[in-house]
Every structure is written in C-alpha cells, then in structure tokens.
Amino acid sequence: MIKTALLSKWHVHAVDYAEQAQNQENLSIHVIWDEDEERGRKWAQELGVSFDPDLENVLGDPEIDAVIVNTPTSSHKDVMVAAARNKKHIFTEKVLALTVEECNEILAEVEEAGVQLMVSLPRLTEDYYLYAQQALDKGWLGQLTMIRCRTAHNGAVSSEQHPDGWLPPHFFEKEQTGGGAFIDLGAHPIYLANRLAGTPQAVTARMQPVFHEGIDDQAVVIVDYESGPLGILETSFVSAGSPFQLELYGTEGSLLVEQKEVRVKSIHLNNNEWFKPEDMPEPLQMPLVQWAYAISKEEEPTITVEDALNLTLVNEGAIISENERRRVDLQPFKNSPAK
Numbered sequence: 001m002i003k004t005a006l007l008s009k010w011h012v013h014a015v016d017y018a019e020q021a022q023n024q025e026n027l028s029i030h031v032i033w034d035e036d037e038e039r040g041r042k043w044a045q046e047l048g049v050s051f052d053p054d055l056e057n058v059l060g061d062p063e064i065d066a067v068i069v070n071t072p073t074s075s076h077k078d079v080m081v082a083a084a085r086n087k088k089h090i091f092t093e094k095v096l097a098l099t100v101e102e103c104n105e106i107l108a109e110v111e112e113a114g115v116q117l118m119v120s121l122p123r124l125t126e127d128y129y130l131y132a133q134q135a136l137d138k139g140w141l142g143q144l145t146m147i148r149c150r151t152a153h154n155g156a157v158s159s160e161q162h163p164d165g166w167l168p169p170h171f172f173e174k175e176q177t178g179g180g181a182f183i184d185l186g187a188h189p190i191y192l193a194n195r196l197a198g199t200p201q202a203v204t205a206r207m208q209p210v211f212h213e214g215i216d217d218q219a220v221v222i223v224d225y226e227s228g229p230l231g232i233l234e235t236s237f238v239s240a241g242s243p244f245q246l247e248l249y250g251t252e253g254s255l256l257v258e259q260k261e262v263r264v265k266s267i268h269l270n271n272n273e274w275f276k277p278e279d280m281p282e283p284l285q286m287p288l289v290q291w292a293y294a295i296s297k298e299e300e301p302t303i304t305v306e307d308a309l310n311l312t313l314v315n316e317g318a319i320i321s322e323n324e325r326r327r328v329d330l331q332p333f334k335n336s337p338a339k
Helices: 014-023 037-046 055-060 075-085 100-113 128-136 187-197 287-296 307-322
Strands: 001-009 025-034 066-069 089-092 117-119 146-154 202-207 219-223 228-234 245-250 252-256 261-266
Touching: 001 055, 001 287, 014 025, 014 037, 014 287, 025 037, 025 055, 025 252, 037 187, 037 245, 055 075, 055 187, 075 089, 075 100, 089 287, 100 117, 117 287, 117 307, 128 187, 128 245, 128 261, 146 187, 187 219, 187 228, 187 307, 202 261, 202 307, 219 261
Parallel strands: 001 025, 001 066, 066 089, 089 117, 146 228
Antiparallel strands: 146 245, 202 219, 219 228, 245 252, 252 261
C-alpha cells in the first residue's frame, strides 16, 4: 500500500484527487498538510485522517511514500523539491511550475531521488484525443496545417449565488497562481495541441483582463510548431455555455471534436463525407492511477516529463509575449539549466 500525504486543498481539483486516491486500491491517505491550517484541519476531519501543520515533518516521515500536491502554483517548486529530497513520489496538479527553469530544478531532484513524478493532464487519456492521434498517425488528414482548441467556462462571472464568480477568490491572486485563465484552464488546450502538433517553437499571446485587473480572464494564444502547423489556443473564465472544442485541419481532411463528439472528413475515408466514428479507442487510465501503477507495478505512464515541460514552455512564452506585445521565440527557454 502506498501511504500518501495530501498537500493543501488550495486547488479546486484537490477534492477530486482525494476521492480518486480513496478509490485506488493501492493508495491510502495517511495525513494532510495545508498552508491554511484551518482549512487543512477541517478537510482532515472530513476524510477521517490526521492533520500535521508542519510540512517538514510530513515530508520527513518515513512512513509516507508519496504526496499529492495541490498547493498554490507559486509554491510548486519549493514543495516538490523538498518532497523529492525526502524520497517521496509526487503527483501534482497542473502546471508543474511557473518557468522552464523551475521545472528543470524539480526534475533534477526527481531524477536524483529516483521517484515517480506525474502531472495531471487528464485529457491525454480521453478517447477523442486518442482518436485524433490515430487519425494523424494513419495519415487521414494528410499534412497537419492548423489546430485549434478551446476550453472555457464562466467561473469568473457574477451570479446571485456567487457575486464574484464560482471560482475561489485566490484563483485571481497572481502571486499565487502565476496568471489567470490561460495558466490554469488553458493548460488543456496547450498540452493537447502540443501532443498533436509537436514541439512548440514560438508564441504570440493576447491575454485579457475582464473583471480582474492584472490577470487574464480570457486569452488567445497562437503557437508556431516546429513541424509546420499553427495552433490557436483559446480559454476563458467569462464564457457561459462554451463547449470544449478541438479542431484539426490538414491537406487531406479535417477532424472536429465538440464536447466529446467526434466528426471526421477525409479523402481517405467514407467517400470524403463527414461521419461520426463508431469504434472509439478505449480511454487510458487516469493520471493518478497511472502514477500509482508506476510506483507499485513499475508500469510506464503515458503522460511524460516532456508533456509537462512543453506545457510550462508555452505558458512562460505567452506571458512574455503579452507583457512585451511581441512574438516570442521559445528556443532560448528549452534548455534552461537548473540552478
């Protein structure tokens, strides 16, 4: 049994990961730590486990095998470096860190410690992503020329029940988050497009505050990929009813996903008519399950360090692009050394 510590309830998905851990036969939640002691103690009581206000004590406990990190994004590097130095396996909410340099610092410690690291990028396990990858691999779309992906919700929109929106207020505090909609919800379009289009080469970003000065409530980022296609990545905290969309366009066909419904048109398939595939791939195991299996069964996870690095790479470049109002070449960031 992998004895696990939950580190913070700061992120909105912390409860989901706790539930997944409870439902995983080879994981057990042993203790909770939170930078907000009142919040942590309450959560520990709800889950029926102990609370420890001392992070150093939690990470130094030899009975703890692994940690699930849901701290403020700005704390990721320090928390994960400390966890790795204490030989703890690490599961973390996206993003791995705010900069490629910080990512490399974490990865160096993880490699030195020989522990398993998993970043939660769940849409890489979905059947629609697997089908899109299959369509590219089999050449159904010809040469990929453009990819567009949009993930949005209305979490920053005022309502009678939630005057400041239903997202927690700290999601709009840049010193904790490192940004706004793009670094959080925009992660999904980034890592999906990176997987499908290849290595990101340059970014041009427009990151717009709507209700929160100093962070982006919505964003559009154009990505140039080394293999040639353009990526258009969209996200928003201020869009009611906006569906998830993933669109791939190529020289010999197109593939559209809305929510989880897939449509394909290709000169190689179905007389070049639009059709909805009936035989979809089986979804992969969720990231937390893959992480647990990597620890206990030494199974190779499908979500990789490269996925995590390229996610931060696009985020870091997008912030610079917005601040300096220019296209940003990503090559200088790719080999940022760990300190």
